[in-house]
Amino acid sequence: MSFEEKLDSYFSKISIQLKESTGLTGNPAKHLLHIYADYVEVVSVFSNGTYISVTDILDRFKDEGLIHQKEKDSDQAEGNDENQTFVENIFRLILEREQLYGNDYPFLIRDSNKIIVKEIAELTLRNKLYFFLLFSSSLSLFNLFQPELTKEFEFICFKALKNFLPNDSEVRSFGKNTTYSGTAITKIRQLASELNVDIDERALDQISHRGTQERGLDLIGWIRFTDNVPNLLTILAQCACGKEWYQKLRETERYNRYFDFHCSKPIHVMFVPYSIIDYNRSIFYQNDECNDRIIFERKRILDLSKNAEVYNELISGEFIERCINAREDLV
């Protein structure tokens, strides 16, 4: 199916709904408020110019089975209060995002309990980049476009890592957008040659000789010296859009065994499209998952996307434009 056909198919019967597989249905997971906030933002995108309120989201959660009716009437009043507080907390988080992202935030908040997308004419490229990251973190809602979103997320991360490092540093894509070719072993040898590092042949021998993909490394960046000693500041990066991104945190460590970095250990980093900054407490949500890693999440990626023109290079841009202009019947 071509991209155009996918667009037509998707927008002919559009429906935004939390699926059981997201792990967000059942009872509300209060430690995943940031994921629910993403969902509210997505619903708002499809509301086509109308405010989405706390009450709208409460009704929606009831319809989707996230919020259940209590068996006893006596428990229902307490349950209603809990549900109201839960959704209000989501909107409180959204309000924090408005402060955190400033002009890059593509939504307007009114009275702390209503959200709407900015007027289409007022949306900047940086606002649209925010949408791209939001949709990339909502793959379960946009399953049909998963290949485009994940591939282009890696492209955005490539640009962000380039901007993060000094001008004369080197950044390579080793994942879906790679310029390296051949089997995984061939690609790793090419990379080792560029880095001027020795290879641990025994470790490399553990890789399937028919495997072609990157073995957990999506991006690599390093800062060059003019000498030829492979004692470098090296960044090994993994990009992940899936809800369980934290399970991929250690994948780049394989390269500690493949390469002999002389007298130095590379820095392992993770790029995720999620907005996981807890603005008030100055920590990450799910911070227990990210030990010993530098995380580039939605805010940091957006900040590092200094040239928002990169949005115009995205195939997904057409999808995003259609989303902004779409109206979901259920809202």
Added chain:
DNA sequence: GAGCCACAGCGCCTTCTCTC
């Protein structure tokens, strides 16, 4: 084009933890 591999999502099952 077939076959292989990697990735991400999904569903089922088991185990663990918490609440009553």
Added chain:
DNA sequence: GAGAGAAGGCGCTGTGGCTC
């Protein structure tokens, strides 16, 4: 201690890229 929900493990499926 029982029951419910959460968490983790495992295998399957669909998709896409690559080699042969």
